Amino acid sequence: MKKGIVLTCLALLLSSSGIIAQSNREGTNESRFGTNGGIEQFPRELQKAGVGISREWILWEQIEPAKGRFNWSAMDEKVRIANNAGIEILGYFTNMPAWAKRDKSDFRFFEKKNAPAPNQKNKAFDFSAPKDINDFREFAKAVAQRYDGRHGHGLMRYIEILNEVTFPPFFDLKNTDYEPWLINGFEGVKEGNPQAKVLIGGFVDPLDVRKFVDRMLKNYHQYFDIVNFHSYSRNDEKIIESTQYIKGRMKFFGVNKPIWITETGTLASPEADGGDWRGRVARGVVKRYVMAFGEGIEKVFWWPLLAPPAPDEYSDTASRKPEKMLYMALAWGRKAVREFHPRPGYTAYGVMTSKLNGFSSARRIAKNQYEFSVNGRNVLVLWCDGGGCSIPSELSGTVKVTDYMGREEIKPASGIVLTPSPVIVESIG
Template sequence: MLRLLAFVLASAALLFAPAALTPARADAKGPPRAFFGVMVNGPLDADTVDLDARAADMTAAGVGSWRVEMAWDAIEPAPGQFAWGATDRKVLTAARHGIDVLGLALRAPAWANGGSPDPFVPPRRPAAFAGYLRALIGRYGPRGSLWAEHPEVPRRAVRAWEIWNEPNLVDYFRTQPFQKPYAALLRAAYPAVKAADPGATVLMASMANFSWRDLARLLSVGGPRLRFDAAGAHPFSGRPSNALKIVRLNREALDRRGYRRVPLWLTELTWSSAKGKKQPLTQNWETTEAGQAQRLREMYGLLLRNRTRLRLARVFWYTWATVDAGSQNSFDYSGLTQALPDGTFRAKPALGAFRAVARAAATR
């Protein structure tokens, strides 16, 4: 709820911002297939779900990349003891369907964060997090052990790594202000990833709410210049026009601090279709299923028209599937599909909108 309240405040603050970018015509060349991504979590985490069937639905809709959470506390609950099964399932499924994976490395086990049961307490030693990243690449990278164990699956290594999620919010990074401890984490992560896979992309964590302000603060932190290959943002807002302004403000924050060539990845973009399904509602955030589809169409149109000047590389919708019932969390109504109690999935109007946008972009 704190995050939702901040969305509303951010939307209100942006109402009087300068006009959004609207060039005369769209970029002449369409985006690569991987531009259209989705988060793969929630109902899809269940072992009972036929993930290959869902992946086939995604590729038919134009999805080219997945954002997959790789939680350190779940994968390495004790030093050197790894539980790869749940993550293996997603990476192998993506590979079978020719889908790229963005690995989201976040959370910390108690043995690494000073004994706290709260996984959002960051590790005491950034070097330990760097070691976890090396283990991930050792499993899923170009020479990863997963591919040796599964020669029947086309090798499609994970080549992009996001370093934590929304560290500017205390909900996801308990140490605040976040700038210095997160900078230490990123400074340890970057060389570790590059040493293990020189061709990998290191994505600085996406931030939400007043993301551009926190990005500017992070980039101005003292010490050695921060290194990363891409920057992320979560442009949550009630209106697509204001969401685009958030993207522009993040772009400007990067440009002004010498990161003009660094691309932007929107690793979470969404609107909730909770209107009529839950109470209370959050102004300008929750809408109907038809409203969700309309906002998706409008937002992707804006992003595609401004893709080149914003140096926008990928956009991930949050999320593919949600239960759409029985929750007060707006994100539990944000899926392109609804996971039904009988194990089937219902396509929401937003899925049709996503498919149409992706197909139109592919024909350019």
């Protein structure tokens, strides 16, 4: 998704079949619910929402400002906070330092698009041709080794090799290939910690980069442990299309690995949705996670956790038109101020995790109807985006119905009326 400048703003605030791996890997009891960013400032808010894993930057330029000279203090603190909160970290590499670049004037994309001149902030996401790819390999090794849980600096079990490498602000694909980064990043991580799991750098929606997806799956699948893609749209059901596409390509190439969606969000705005834009996002939180899990996705991460306020949330922003992607955030806060103002999406996230965390299986019963097995109980998530939807035939008796905002009601199953707003249904008699 085109959000390079957006990420700069955020930095200031903070069951498939066949051979595809299933979402309920035997022997794991990990949370499947993730978000992007915020672990340093808001660990309690993440805990309260039921977040089990946070996707966080590994800032190469900050950690290794000069070749061979390291400053681990900020990353150590990030890992320490996450470990103490019982939240996993998925780290991904950003901020290639100038000393490691072959060509320091690597902002041709921005210049061509007549965008604002690059600066210290927005250059942070630009990886370009390296002087020596071994510099990155050694850095990846150092990160994995330091956070292997055995050297006194904490544990980071998951590492992603760059981000959205088919999108120019993040990666200069015209002047360097991703493959050496993936190979050297993978091998460096495994040298540092053989137990660490490596993710391929998140595909922008795989439907948009089909040739690249095929090349990675066909020729380089041995250099990642987990497949990883992103999915944004106004239509939440597109997450099913994207997932089924990548599962089909994995099956075609004989790739058997877990799949994560490390960024997803519902595109909404006051212009498109009027006063209901927050509700649209909140409903999308539940729908996207549920549909993804029903397709066999192992973990899902909402993007972003926090963003600057919309014009109607804080008066000082009334004259500015926010970046549209920021409306997806689960909460808002002002720059340089440690504050967390939940939006309905944050509430919906917490309702969802309170009902589904720890599920061992998920399956689609019918369109927009899903069954989860949670601690030996069947929990249904239902909604209807059209008219005339009926409840599953196996649902009977007295049930507890919880809407996406946490409002509960005890009623006969026959009294459930399905609407576009998802409800969570549990049998009680």
